[in-house]
Amino acid sequence: MIAGMTTPDIETTWSIAQLADEFGLTHRTIRHYEELGLISPERRGTVRVFHRRDRTRLELIVRGKRIGFPLDEIRTIIDMYDETPGESGQLVYLLDQIAARRAELELRRADIDRTLAEMASMEQRCQADLSKLRGAR
Amino acid sequence: MIAGMTTPDIETTWSIAQLADEFGLTHRTIRHYEELGLISPERRGTVRVFHRRDRTRLELIVRGKRIGFPLDEIRTIIDMYDETPGESGQLVYLLDQIAARRAELELRRADIDRTLAEMASMEQRCQADLSKLRGAR
DNA sequence: AGAACGCTTGACGTTGACGTAAACGTAAAG
DNA sequence: CTTTACGTTTACGTCAACGTCAAGCGTTCT
Numbered sequence: 001m002i003a004g005m006t007t008p009d010i011e012t013t014w015s016i017a018q019l020a021d022e023f024g025l026t027h028r029t030i031r032h033y034e035e036l037g038l039i040s041p042e043r044r045g046t047v048r049v050f051h052r053r054d055r056t057r058l059e060l061i062v063r064g065k066r067i068g069f070p071l072d073e074i075r076t077i078i079d080m081y082d083e084t085p086g087e088s089g090q091l092v093y094l095l096d097q098i099a100a101r102r103a104e105l106e107l108r109r110a111d112i113d114r115t116l117a118e119m120a121s122m123e124q125r126c127q128a129d130l131s132k133l134r135g136a137r
Numbered sequence: 138m139i140a141g142m143t144t145p146d147i148e149t150t151w152s153i154a155q156l157a158d159e160f161g162l163t164h165r166t167i168r169h170y171e172e173l174g175l176i177s178p179e180r181r182g183t184v185r186v187f188h189r190r191d192r193t194r195l196e197l198i199v200r201g202k203r204i205g206f207p208l209d210e211i212r213t214i215i216d217m218y219d220e221t222p223g224e225s226g227q228l229v230y231l232l233d234q235i236a237a238r239r240a241e242l243e244l245r246r247a248d249i250d251r252t253l254a255e256m257a258s259m260e261q262r263c264q265a266d267l268s269k270l271r272g273a274r
Numbered sequence: 275a276g277a278a279c280g281c282t283t284g285a286c287g288t289t290g291a292c293g294t295a296a297a298c299g300t301a302a303a304g
Numbered sequence: 305c306t307t308t309a310c311g312t313t314t315a316c317g318t319c320a321a322c323g324t325c326a327a328g329c330g331t332t333c334t
Contacts, residue, residue: 015310015311016310016311017310017311026292026293027311027312028292028293028294029291029292029293031312031313032291032292036291045299045300046299046300046311046312046313047300047310047311047312048311048312063248063251063252064252066244066245066248067205067245067248067249067252068204068205068206068245069205070290070291071290071291072290080259081255081259085266088267088270088271091263091266091267091270092267094259094263095260095263095264095267098256098259098260098263101256102253102256105249105252105253105256106253107203108203108204108205108245108249109246109249109250109253111200111203111204112204112242112245112246112249113246114200115200115201115204115242116239116242116243116246118218119235119238119239119242122217122218122231122235123232123235126228126231126232126235127232129222129228130225130228130229130232133225133228134225152280152281153280153281154280154281163322163323164281164282165322165323165324166321166322166323168282168283169321169322173321182329182330183281183282183283183329183330184280184281184282184330185281185282207320207321208320208321209320
């Protein structure tokens with residue numbers, strides 16, 4: 001009856017629409033990521049076929065975006081994930097990259113923590129003021 | 138000799154150049170923030186004079202940018218800081234805003250933590266591979 | 275007086291990250 | 305066989321966040 005509706009578990013490839021749906025992206029966005037080389041889905045004729053690798057890369061992309069990285073940087077980051085450098089120089093380079101990103105991330109986390117702390121204290125003040133108002137009524 | 142070089146402690150206002158320097162921004166950027174209503178420095182004639190309020194707002198802006206917020210959102214956030222709402226409705230609204238931003242921030246923090254964890258494990262693997270290579274030589 | 279600073283306002287340019295519209299291919303369903 | 309659904313490329317548009325001149329004003333140093 002409805003094709004592709006049953007046994008979604010064994011499914012090992014995805015269409016652009018499925019992934020767009022799953023990650024809340026548009027087709028255009030996904031194609032854009034391909035243009036920038038963030039993903040490179042298989043082509044069956046002209047049609048894009050996405051494998052698990054593409055799916056996980058998309059996952060990393062949206063996470064990177066939530067964190068606030070630009071797409072270029074995201075590419076270098078997710079490229080780090082599935083590079084398997086056998087050579088020593090490459091390994092050192094990768095470790096450098098990791099250190100750099102890590103520093104950046106920790107800076108951001110510190111910023112977030114401070115902001116969260118300030119918001120907590122703001123919330124305290126607000127609720128104090130509010131209960132004062134409620135008491136005065 | 139050099140004007141404005143001595144006793145920088147008592148200084149309570151700043152020029153655009155000083156703040157640009159201090160925060161690593163350009164004049165254009167600061168003016169842009171003013172155009173968007175993120176700051177509103179005093180005008181002495183045509184010249185901008187920045188007070189401590191503007192300075193702290195700039196501080197919050199750059200932090201917000203590091204976190205990855207768009208300038209619009211940053212404005213609503215820093216506006217929360219120095220609003221003193223006497224009315225109950227405003228207080229509730231502010232509390233809502235705080236909750237929303239807070240949720241967003243915690244999501245980002247979770248993303249960052251996961252990424253940091255993955256990077257840590259990547260680093261482990263890399264260093265293991267590296268010491269293997271070094272041992273084999 | 276004149277040159278040099280520092281600051282100002284336009285106003286157009288650029289980059290990143292997509293949106294959007296046009297025009298077309300393909301394959302199953304009615 | 306046409307419609308419908310889903311997919312494709314090409315190409316121009318848009319919005320945010322500035323960059324980059326150009327031209328001018330007001331002190332201050334010389």
